[in-house]
Amino acid sequence: MVDPITARVWTYRALFAGLVLALALGRLLPDAGFLGGLPGPDLILAFTVAWVLRRPAYAPAWLIVAVFLPLDFLLHQAPGIGALAILLLTEFLRARQELSRSLPFSLEWALVAAVLLAMVAGTQLLMGLFLVPRPPLGLDLVRALFTAAIYPLGVVVTQYVFKVRKASPGEVDALGARL
Secondary structure: OOOHHHHHHHHHHHHHHHHHHHHHHHHHOOOOOOOOOOOOOOHHHHHHHHHHHHOHHHOOHHHHHHHHHHHHHHOOOOOOHHHHHHHHHHHHHHHOHHHHHHOOHHHHHHHHHHHHHHHHHHHHHHHHHOOOOOOOHHHHHHHHHHHHHHHHHHHHHHHHOOOOOOOOOOOEOOOOOEO
């Protein structure tokens, strides 16, 4: 019999993978151009960051690579570069999860926005280094800013719909391990 903690973690991991798949299928649909040619926010990335900052065990590094690497192929992006950038972004934030737990939301939001902009700079640099055709810098920056702007919505949905909340300082799981 599986203990309830393990079952809950694996349920949320499956839910995360399903959410990414559903949002990826939504990105494949043709859009009506309601933003006037501007790129829309990356909802997948906003939800991923929200999950990693709330409960890192629900979105481990191997799962992030497992869902974002095929997504690079599916969305016709440079294979591996997007997955690597998102992995580095989430691991950077995961390492600062203790700090972000005590931050007010406005500072967490600013941290996420800064890391998203750094991710854009890093991917542009990496794609330029390997001479991979890259999207215009301006469009990438606009997408990152729109993603940062939509991040609070991702947090609200994550907390109130999916019930993925930050662990409070000093909180322990049923086995006594610190979260």
